[in-house]
Amino acid sequence: MKRYILDANFLGTLEDSESPEYKEIFRKLSSLPDEDEVCVSIISIYEYYFGIFNAPDENLSQQLLKTKDTILELFTILPLTLESAELYGKIKTAYKKQTGATRAGMRRHNVDFILASTALEQQAVIVSKDNIFSKIQEFEQGLQVENWTV
Amino acid sequence: MAQRRLTIDLDLPGSAEALHHALQILLQYGLISDKKARSIEQEETAKKGRWAQAAERLQSENYLKGRSGEVRKLFREFREEFEL
Numbered sequence: 001m002k003r004y005i006l007d008a009n010f011l012g013t014l015e016d017s018e019s020p021e022y023k024e025i026f027r028k029l030s031s032l033p034d035e036d037e038v039c040v041s042i043i044s045i046y047e048y049y050f051g052i053f054n055a056p057d058e059n060l061s062q063q064l065l066k067t068k069d070t071i072l073e074l075f076t077i078l079p080l081t082l083e084s085a086e087l088y089g090k091i092k093t094a095y096k097k098q099t100g101a102t103r104a105g106m107r108r109h110n111v112d113f114i115l116a117s118t119a120l121e122q123q124a125v126i127v128s129k130d131n132i133f134s135k136i137q138e139f140e141q142g143l144q145v146e147n148w149t150v
Numbered sequence: 151m152a153q154r155r156l157t158i159d160l161d162l163p164g165s166a167e168a169l170h171h172a173l174q175i176l177l178q179y180g181l182i183s184d185k186k187a188r189s190i191e192q193e194e195t196a197k198k199g200r201w202a203q204a205a206e207r208l209q210s211e212n213y214l215k216g217r218s219g220e221v222r223k224l225f226r227e228f229r230e231e232f233e234l
Binding site for chain 2: 013018054063067108109
């Protein structure tokens with residue numbers, strides 16, 4: 001049994017069949033065995049709510065609201081925990097030391113660090129195409145990442 | 151009028167939508183009953199795994215209809231401003 005955590009960008013693509021990456025992601029999700037678990041971090045739900053209230057028009061806001069409801073029905077929502085908080089601190093510090101990233105650069109990746117720490121805690125695979133996760137893998141070999149768009 | 155029975159193997163794309171459209175065409179020409187069409191759709195859905203069914207649900211809803219790029223921009227804005 002495998003557990004996956006979908007990055008929010010992947011979730012958006014799953015509700016947009018016109019996206020160029022849609023077919024490949026659809027194929028990967030369809031081929032998973034029943035015993036696998038597909039999850040979403042609670043932080044991604046925060047992202048959705050920000051999008052719902054900050055959308056440039058009411059149409060997009062409603063589209064996002066419906067998408068969020070489907071996600072809550074189909075996938076397991078993973079909370080933030082004490083264990084993942086510790087891992088977050090460890091990953092973020094190691095990344096800072098390794099890359100010498102600026103404060104703005106570090107801030108931009110806060111959500112990614114949260115996703116990575118949740119994935120490590122849950123022994124789950126992050127589904128994302130962001131290469132920040134490959135960089136984290138350089139010092140956290142236990143982190144598993146898959147890109148379903150290739 | 152005498153009826154003739156004909157069996158055809160169809161190679162349809164894997165989606166429920168394709169099967170639904172094919173059955174609608176057969177219904178339109180009176181080549182299949184409503185009841186039969188419904189039972190075929192139900193059988194096909196039951197055969198599929200839960201993630202294939204989930205993917206098909208997402209495909210049929212298609213709520214973002216070409217706007218996922220704008221959604222990614224909103225998520226990027228959230229991430230660039232997010233601090234703990």
